[in-house]
Amino acid sequence: xxxxxxxxxxxxxxxxxxxxxxxxxxxxxxxxxxxxxxxxxxxxxxxxxxxxxxxxxxxxxxxxxxxxxxxxxxxxxxxxxxxxxxxxxxxxxxxxxxxxxxxxxxxxxxxxxxxxxxxxxxxxxxxxxxxxxxxxxxxxxxxxxxxxxxxxxxxxxxxxxxxxxxxxxxxxxxxxxxxxxxxxxxxxxxxxxxxxxxxxxxxxxxxxxxxxxxxxxxxxxxxxxxxxxxxxxxxxxxxxxxxxxxxxxxxxxxxxxxxxxxxxxxxxxxxxxxxxxxxxxxxxxxxxxxxxxxxxxxxxxxxxxxxxxxxxxxxxxxxxxxxxxxxxxxxxxxxxxxxxxxxxxxxxxxxxxxxxxxxxxxxxxxxxxxxxxxxxxxxxxxxxxxxxxxxxxxxxxxxxxxxxxxxxxxxxxxxxxxxxxxxxxxxxxxxxxxxxxxxxxxxxxxxxxxxxxxxxxxxxxxx
Amino acid sequence: xxxxxxxxxxxxxxxxxxxxxxxxxxxxxxxxxxxxxxxxxxxxxxxxxxxxxxxxxxxxxxxxxxxxxxxxxxxxxxxxxxxxxxxxxxxxxxxxxxxxxxxxxxxxxxxxxxxxxxxxxxxxxxxxxxxxxxxxxxxxxxxxxxxxxxxxxxxxxxxxxxxxxxxxxxxxxxxxxxxxxxxxxxxxxxxxxxxxxxxxxxxxxxxxxxxxxxxxxxxxxxxxxxxxxxxxxxxxxxxxxxxxxxxxxxxxxxxxxxxxxxxxxxxxxxxxxxxxxxxxxxxxxxxxxxxxxxxxxxxxxxxxxxxxxxxxxxxxxxxxxxxxxxxxxxxxxxxxxxxxxxxxxxxxxxxxxxxxxxxxxxxxxxxxxxxxxxxxxxxxxxxxxxxxxxxxxxxxxxxxxxxxxxxxxxxxxxxxxxxxxxxxxxxxxxxxxxxxxxxxxxxxxxxxxxxxxxxxxxxxxxx
Numbered sequence: 001x002x003x004x005x006x007x008x009x010x011x012x013x014x015x016x017x018x019x020x021x022x023x024x025x026x027x028x029x030x031x032x033x034x035x036x037x038x039x040x041x042x043x044x045x046x047x048x049x050x051x052x053x054x055x056x057x058x059x060x061x062x063x064x065x066x067x068x069x070x071x072x073x074x075x076x077x078x079x080x081x082x083x084x085x086x087x088x089x090x091x092x093x094x095x096x097x098x099x100x101x102x103x104x105x106x107x108x109x110x111x112x113x114x115x116x117x118x119x120x121x122x123x124x125x126x127x128x129x130x131x132x133x134x135x136x137x138x139x140x141x142x143x144x145x146x147x148x149x150x151x152x153x154x155x156x157x158x159x160x161x162x163x164x165x166x167x168x169x170x171x172x173x174x175x176x177x178x179x180x181x182x183x184x185x186x187x188x189x190x191x192x193x194x195x196x197x198x199x200x201x202x203x204x205x206x207x208x209x210x211x212x213x214x215x216x217x218x219x220x221x222x223x224x225x226x227x228x229x230x231x232x233x234x235x236x237x238x239x240x241x242x243x244x245x246x247x248x249x250x251x252x253x254x255x256x257x258x259x260x261x262x263x264x265x266x267x268x269x270x271x272x273x274x275x276x277x278x279x280x281x282x283x284x285x286x287x288x289x290x291x292x293x294x295x296x297x298x299x300x301x302x303x304x305x306x307x308x309x310x311x312x313x314x315x316x317x318x319x320x321x322x323x324x325x326x327x328x329x330x331x332x333x334x335x336x337x338x339x340x341x342x343x344x345x346x347x348x349x350x351x352x353x354x355x356x357x358x359x360x361x362x363x364x365x366x367x368x369x370x371x372x373x374x375x376x377x378x379x380x381x382x383x384x385x386x387x388x389x390x391x392x393x394x395x396x397x398x399x400x401x402x403x404x405x406x407x408x409x410x411x412x413x414x415x416x417x418x419x420x421x422x423x424x425x426x427x428x429x430x431x432x433x434x435x436x437x438x439x440x441x442x443x444x445x446x447x448x449x450x451x452x453x454x455x456x457x458x459x460x461x462x463x
Numbered sequence: 464x465x466x467x468x469x470x471x472x473x474x475x476x477x478x479x480x481x482x483x484x485x486x487x488x489x490x491x492x493x494x495x496x497x498x499x500x501x502x503x504x505x506x507x508x509x510x511x512x513x514x515x516x517x518x519x520x521x522x523x524x525x526x527x528x529x530x531x532x533x534x535x536x537x538x539x540x541x542x543x544x545x546x547x548x549x550x551x552x553x554x555x556x557x558x559x560x561x562x563x564x565x566x567x568x569x570x571x572x573x574x575x576x577x578x579x580x581x582x583x584x585x586x587x588x589x590x591x592x593x594x595x596x597x598x599x600x601x602x603x604x605x606x607x608x609x610x611x612x613x614x615x616x617x618x619x620x621x622x623x624x625x626x627x628x629x630x631x632x633x634x635x636x637x638x639x640x641x642x643x644x645x646x647x648x649x650x651x652x653x654x655x656x657x658x659x660x661x662x663x664x665x666x667x668x669x670x671x672x673x674x675x676x677x678x679x680x681x682x683x684x685x686x687x688x689x690x691x692x693x694x695x696x697x698x699x700x701x702x703x704x705x706x707x708x709x710x711x712x713x714x715x716x717x718x719x720x721x722x723x724x725x726x727x728x729x730x731x732x733x734x735x736x737x738x739x740x741x742x743x744x745x746x747x748x749x750x751x752x753x754x755x756x757x758x759x760x761x762x763x764x765x766x767x768x769x770x771x772x773x774x775x776x777x778x779x780x781x782x783x784x785x786x787x788x789x790x791x792x793x794x795x796x797x798x799x800x801x802x803x804x805x806x807x808x809x810x811x812x813x814x815x816x817x818x819x820x821x822x823x824x825x826x827x828x829x830x831x832x833x834x835x836x837x838x839x840x841x842x843x844x845x846x847x848x849x850x851x852x853x854x855x856x857x858x859x860x861x862x863x864x865x866x867x868x869x870x871x872x873x874x875x876x877x878x879x880x881x882x883x884x885x886x887x888x889x890x891x892x893x894x895x896x897x898x899x900x901x902x903x904x905x906x907x908x909x910x911x912x913x914x915x916x917x918x919x920x921x922x923x924x925x926x
Contacts, residue, residue: 050690052567053567064568104514104515105515107516107517198663198892199754199890199894200661200663223892223895223896226894226895227516227755230895231513292690427662429661429686431662431686431689432686432690433660433685433689
């Protein structure tokens with residue numbers, strides 16, 4: 001059984017924020033500003049999710065979000081605010097319904113289509129369930145056990161503070177549909193890649209290899225997957241020459257709308273040294289359509305932008321800070337790739353991203369040149385008062401700065417607590433009420449402390 | 464902000480169960496049996512929710528549940544297992560969708576129709592929101608402020624261990640639609656009568672007075688209500704001569720199917736004294752259609768039936784125990800009323816009901832004749848080892864035994880912890896994974912201890 005988990009205790013964080021705040025100075029630092037007065041991260045998160053809501057890549061909602069973002073970033077006093085458009089293939093959700101149709105009384109399931117799912121057509125399809133306990137079990141299965149059936153992958157994701165299970169369990173979503181299609185399945189339904197137990201399925205993108213014809217692909221909520229499994233056990237044959245027969249009806253009618261416009265929104269805090277390479281900080285502006293994209297990733301945009309705002313207020317930095325609110329991350333990182341195509345040749349001092357919710361930063365990881373060892377030590381000391389510890393593994397960056405990092409740009413991870421992130425990730429429940437303002441503000445304080453140091457780093461430390 | 468609450472700590476209960484269990488006796492009591500081996504409450508709850516699922520009153524699903532119940536009660540060895548049919552008006556859900564359509568970017572809301580809601584027609588309706596912070600505010604408003612609009616009631620229910628807020632906050636659902644219709648509203652949407660913060664709206668019945676034409680009536684989830692309120696604030700006019708204008712589109716297409724058959728399922732443990740009046744214990748077999756009716760009220764049927772089973776196993780009681788799995792409770796207590804019409808003239812010793820989830824019993828309340836004072840003391844002592852304390856208010860009974868209690872039948876409440884009950888009540892989230900087997904078993908132990916004493920009480924103590 002899965003119960004709601006205990007909210008993270010915040011008394012310690014609050015105490016830290018208050019104790020730091022009382023050390024008044026004539027000119028407050030960016031980190032001090034982050035702990036007082038204005039809370040632009042909360043304001044951005046609240047207003048973007050309220051006034052725009054879901055921001056599906058390539059849709060009019062995402063375009064409205066770009067216009068909103070441009071106005072907001074200009075109003076905050078950033079320079080060079082602009083949209084940079086790019087083209088992308090657009091997929092949108094249609095009807096989505098599913099039922100367990102036999103051998104027991106028909107029961108409706110809470111289902112959602114995965115991004116790039118094919119359509120069942122309006123009348124839907126019905127078929128036998130082919131059960132697999134994991135992606136590995138499906139990958140190892142002979143095609144004959146799958147052909148003509150609806151594949152079900154049962155693997156139950158477990159929560160972890162660093163989110164490390166996403167890659168392992170997520171294969172059922174990332175690759176399961178492609179493998180099922182290759183083996184001749186008529187559709188695939190997976191247990192949601194999520195750690196909650198609510199009737200809210202987790203969507204997310206899947207991809208089919210070139211030459212593989214997409215099949216309908218959906219995710220059911222954890223309670224629905226539990227129900228399917230209990231019915232599956234009851235459907236097992238008594239005699240070995242009888243077939244198990246649990247049947248499902250599926251209606252998923254998403255559509256591919258072809259190539260449409262999306263775009264990145266960029267803003268800057270101009271540095272005093274025009275020859276210095278910029279620090280780039282990223283989030284993504286688009287979101288899945290089921291919720292309002294509060295933790296994924298309005299909060300990330302709020303955090304990085306608030307930090308840049310506090311650094312700007314504390315005094316002009318040496319390096320330019322470039323803020324990237326990337327478009328179309330969820331369905332294939334189109335915004336991050338477009339940024340790299342356009343700006344990848346430029347030198348970047350360091351790249352950071354916030355795209356893992358709004359819970360507190362608990363660890364800092366580095367991937368820096370050897371010249372930056374003293375810089376890493378200074379950063380470690382600067383974030384320690386906020387309860388952040390140094391990790392032992394290299395930083396990995398984030399999706400939207402992935403191309404930059406792959407090309408060698410240094411990166412730092414301000415790793416957020418992901419213990420409850422996959423309770424909400426890509427569900428209808430990704431809404432503003434899930435954001436804890438105290439933890440959100442801790443993020444901004446840690447980012448402000450980090451960004452102030454990075455934006456004033458020397459050319460000897462960073463490229 | 465509302466966060467998921469901490470699960471109730473169970474270590475104490477587990478310790479109690481174990482410490483009682485080690486007091487071995489040659490013939491175990493019903494309460495001892497409840498703490499060992501078989502767990503029929505869990506088995507009933509699991510199997511009914513898995514094999515039948517939602518059990519909407521008057522539908523084929525509820526009829527399937529009666530057939531299932533009859534088979535199960537017979538298999539458990541109860542006597543006189545039978546269905547007692549009755550007629551009732553049947554209402555079923557249709558399409559349900561809603562959007563905030565202006566002045567901001569249109570956003571979809573998670574909505575569900577209330578039982579007895581009228582239909583908007585397939586094309587839906589669109590109108591201005593008339594905002595009210597509570598039912599009382601709506602009741603006090605002039606009709607002119609409501610006429611032609613879609614009423615919204617914002618009152619946010621707060622959790623309480625004894626569930627005492629349901630009556631107060633629930634008026635928005637019970638009576639809000641009737642009042643809105645009387646004042647000329649075209650529809651009403653309420654903030655769910657619920658204490659969670661998930662995108663799962665809470666359904667439940669509403670009633671229109673004779674002569675009042677029903678209007679479409681729905682509930683939106685708490686996060687959706689939060690969003691509506693934030694948009695409402697942004698839609699306030701700058702000048703006093705301008706109207707606030709937040710608009711909503713609503714599609715609700717429920718149907719009244721007319722009079723259909725429902726029924727109660729009854730089973731008995733025959734008493735040794737055929738002249739003694741029976742003890743009646745009740746739950747309800749029907750459920751709302753959004754979830755599988757695990758906490759409401761498969762668990763209640765599991766608890767009372769397990770207790771009767773343990774009393775039967777421990778040795779034949781003096782009084783007959785009559786088990787009532789009532790039909791059609793959710794939409795108007797049709798089963799309880801039908802039982803009373805058929806059996807209300809018979810003498811009943813005492814009536815008890817379990818219909819408040821599956822969390823632990825924490826309090827015992829009495830409404831007994833003066834002759835039963837020593838009996839109440841014995842019962843208080845018998846349940847104390849399970850962490851149950853005596854309350855200071857009279858017992859109220861339960862919906863399905865309400866007519867009996869109103870007619871003077873004594874009653875006892877084994878009050879369950881309702882702190883998280885209204886997180887789940889009448890939502891898609893009322894599913895088996897929400898049942899805590901340890902707390903469920905504590906219920907059965909408390910019920911077994913209570914029922915053993917009641918079923919062996921003397922005629923001098925109870926009528």
